[in-house]
Amino acid sequence: MLQFSVPTVSCHHCQVAIQGEVGKIPGVQSVTVDLDTKTVTIEGDELQVDALLAAIDEAGYDAELIQ
Numbered sequence: 001m002l003q004f005s006v007p008t009v010s011c012h013h014c015q016v017a018i019q020g021e022v023g024k025i026p027g028v029q030s031v032t033v034d035l036d037t038k039t040v041t042i043e044g045d046e047l048q049v050d051a052l053l054a055a056i057d058e059a060g061y062d063a064e065l066i067q
Helices: 012-022 049-058
Strands: 002-005 028-034 039-044
Touching: 002 049, 012 028, 012 039, 012 049
Parallel strands: none
Antiparallel strands: 002 039, 028 039
16 A cells, blocks of 8 residues: 655545546556545555556645655
8 A cells, every 4th residue: 555645635535647548557556635634555466666646746736745
């Protein structure tokens, strides 16, 4: 499991955009966007941080790895 801070995430559109882009990455099993904590939690196999950050960026948001 990897967790990212995404300070600008704020609405359902943000959730859908991030889940759509990150969900395209092979090995991703689930993407949870928490609007209250402004975090994205990604579970899966052999996750690569750079690819996940690029997908979140492609969705239009800046992110930083928390754990």
